[in-house]
Amino acid sequence: MYSFSKLQTYTNCPLLYRYRYVDKKKVKKITTLSMFGGTVLHKTIEKIWKQTTLYNISTIESQASDYFVWLWNTLYQEHTLWWLFTQHTLQEAEDFKEKYKDALSVFIQKYFIKDIQKNFATWSDIKHHWAEVRVYCDLWKEKNNTKKLVCIIDNVLYKQSNNRIKDLHIIDYKSTYREENLKAHTKQLYTYAYALLQNEVFAQVKNITWTLHYVLSDYVETYTISKEDIEQAIDTHRQNIDTIEQKIFYYNFGDSNAFSPQKNQYCWSCEYKNICPLWNKN
Ligand code: SF4
Numbered sequence: 001m002y003s004f005s006k007l008q009t010y011t012n013c014p015l016l017y018r019y020r021y022v023d024k025k026k027v028k029k030i031t032t033l034s035m036f037g038g039t040v041l042h043k044t045i046e047k048i049w050k051q052t053t054l055y056n057i058s059t060i061e062s063q064a065s066d067y068f069v070w071l072w073n074t075l076y077q078e079h080t081l082w083w084l085f086t087q088h089t090l091q092e093a094e095d096f097k098e099k100y101k102d103a104l105s106v107f108i109q110k111y112f113i114k115d116i117q118k119n120f121a122t123w124s125d126i127k128h129h130w131a132e133v134r135v136y137c138d139l140w141k142e143k144n145n146t147k148k149l150v151c152i153i154d155n156v157l158y159k160q161s162n163n164r165i166k167d168l169h170i171i172d173y174k175s176t177y178r179e180e181n182l183k184a185h186t187k188q189l190y191t192y193a194y195a196l197l198q199n200e201v202f203a204q205v206k207n208i209t210w211t212l213h214y215v216l217s218d219y220v221e222t223y224t225i226s227k228e229d230i231e232q233a234i235d236t237h238r239q240n241i242d243t244i245e246q247k248i249f250y251y252n253f254g255d256s257n258a259f260s261p262q263k264n265q266y267c268w269s270c271e272y273k274n275i276c277p278l279w280n281k282n
Pocket of ligand 1: 013015016261262263264266267270271272273276277278279
């Protein structure tokens with residue numbers, strides 16, 4: 001079973017892919033304050049989308065804020081954030097919490113309430129929405145190729161007319177905008193669109209749009225997706241999977257260099273940095 005993040009790991013660094021998914025080496029994962037903040041922010045947004053009908057629009061901001069603080073404090077205590085305590089002071093952690101909480105308020109005031117009012121006034125009703133949906137699909141049409149792709153999609157909105165779904169909108173939430181990540185994030189949404197379109201429910205879809213929402217940066221990108229874009233993204237996945245499986249074959253037959261290390265922007269937080277030949281020269 002493949003997922004977008006698994007395939008992205010391979011694109012970023014083949015050796016990291018081997019450590020994580022082939023050797024399954026057990027090491028302590030690094031949790032940084034910004035990763036932690038991103039997780040709490042993401043889970044809060046997921047919660048408010050899932051429970052939209054239960055909220056009163058005038059109190060939603062304070063309810064979301066209360067939930068955010070509760071979740072932050074709970075996870076903060078539950079997790080042994082050893083890294084956090086060695087790299088940051090408690091005051092810095094508190095400042096981070098305030099920064100993420102403020103970003104959540106901006107998100108609700110500036111986007112969430114407007115999205116609800118705009119989309120659901122015209123998009124039939126609020127039932128036409130899924131949050132944190134898990135979709136499985138085949139990557140190859142041939143029946144004997146059973147490799148599956150799983151996608152967990154933050155938000156799917158769809159518009160129905162005459163019992164047919166013609167418009168599909170996919171939203172993915174991220175924390176911080178960085179131009180160099182935009183290409184990979186876009187590809188992620190093409191992959192999600194492909195997974196959704198394999199489902200019969202969406203067979204009649206004509207228009208697909210996506211939004212990448214960088215909550216901490218208060219930055220939004222919205223585009224229309226063409227079927228060619230989707231096919232191109234999926235073709236790259238198919239090629240990568242073929243290469244990965246070939247490398248696993250050689251690796252299992254003794255080629256220890258089948259997966260090579262590749263320095264990238266995430267090396268600093270790589271949980272295998274201590275054993276990586278590019279960093280550990282001893
Ligand atoms: S430290 Fe960087 S190059 Fe080494 S395995 Fe991790 S991601 Fe790859």
